[in-house]
Amino acid sequence: MDGGGRLSRSVRQTQSRSAPTRKAAPVTSRSSSNPSTRRYVFEPEREDNPNGFFAKLERRLPRGLGVAATVALLIGAGTLGVIKGGHGDNVVSAFQDTRNALANAVGFRITSVAISGRKQLTQDEVLAVGGVNGRSSLLFLDAASVRDRLKGDPWIADATVQKLYPGHLQIDLVERKPYALWQLDGRLSVIAEDGTVLEPYVANRFSLLPLVVGKGAETRAHAFLDVLANYPNIRNQTRAVILVGERRWNLRLTNGLDVRLPEEGVETALATLIKLDGEEQLLSRDITSVDMRLPDRLIVRLSEDAAKARADALAAASKQKRKAGDA
The missing domain is CATH 3.10.20.310 (membrane protein fhac)
Incomplete structure (x- = not known):
């Protein structure tokens, strides 16, 4: 018996050393309160049990959070689909129409x-x-x-x-008030006093507005036309004002005559032009241009017919002079 008992204890000790540590949970039988009838259930003890973490997390989260998250996910997916599909404006428009209909x-x-x-x-x-x-x-x-x-x-x-x-x-x-017609690269536009382009020129009601031509003329025309208004005799004969090189102005008169004004001293040049026209009817002569860019001289270009007539007259005078010399 001693040998058998020693063998039994040895086996139990070996099993206890090789088996994992177990935590015993007592289970009491409802039919008896005798400690000798208690049964024990043994489970391995695990420190990284994921079920315990999620159980604690579930107890701390507010009720209905899952439903709210699901609804938010569906709304987000729907919104993303609307945006990627290019229907955002239609959705906004429909929403606005609906709320306006309710308010009406x-x-x-x-x-x-x-x-x-x-x-x-x-x-x-x-x-x-x-x-x-x-x-x-x-x-x-x-x-x-x-x-x-x-x-x-x-x-x-x-x-x-x-x-x-x-x-x-x-x-x-x-x-804004329509102030002038502005021509650039062959296109006509109606402009305001500050140079704002109001609309393309398509209506005849703007046909009597002054015509300004050239790059930059739309913003600088107001100041120049104010100066030109002080000389009504010239202003009434002007069909267009042309900005040249964004530096100086030319006048295109109704008879086709071009007046080239200087970059500085514009008012002096206009006063001189009026004086010459009053004394010599300069603007009514058969000429194509009057160049006033130089302060000490005025250059006049004759028309082709006038130049030919002048050349013929000079030739006739020269011939007459030679005949008189021969005599």
Whole structure:
């Protein structure tokens, strides 16, 4: 028996040394409270058990977070699809139309529009530029945005937009005035006094505006035309003013005569031109150009017919002189 007992203890000791450490959890039988009837369940002890981490995390997260995350994911995926598909503007437009329809239904429809200061633009053009249409509601109309869009039109220098609830819209405009026609590279445009290009020249109502030609002429014409206005005899005969090399001006008169003005001393040159025209009818002669660029002289170029007539006259005079000498 001693040998058998020693063998049994040896086997149990060997098993205990080779087996992993176990944690015993007592399980008490409901039918008996006798300690001798307790049963034990042994589980290996693991320090890196992932189930314990996720269980703790789940207990700390608020309820409904998973549903909210799923909804956010679906919305994000839908938004990304709309953007990549190029339908963003359509979605925004549909949303705006929907909210405007709801606002109109409860009494915020724009029923009247008053526009003051309008001369060149029609009412429909003003509303179209401002982005106001039959679906717009006064409640959701952004007055600042409408004003910015209006000021983006070259004809409109300034604008004021007022919303008067429940359904009246007031727009006050300050329009730019058409000042001249500007020609560059064969294209004609209507410009304002400050040089702003208002529109391409297509309407006959602008045909009486002064014509300015050349690069840079649109911004410098106002100052020069103010000077020219002081000499109405020249101004009334001028068909176009031409900026040459962005430095000086030429005048093209209605009879086709070109007057080349100096870069400096323009007013002195114009006064001299008026004096010569009054004394010698210079501008009515058969000439093609008057060059006043040099301060100490004036150069006149005759037309072809005038030059030929002058040459013939000089030849005849010379021949007559030779005959008189021979006699």
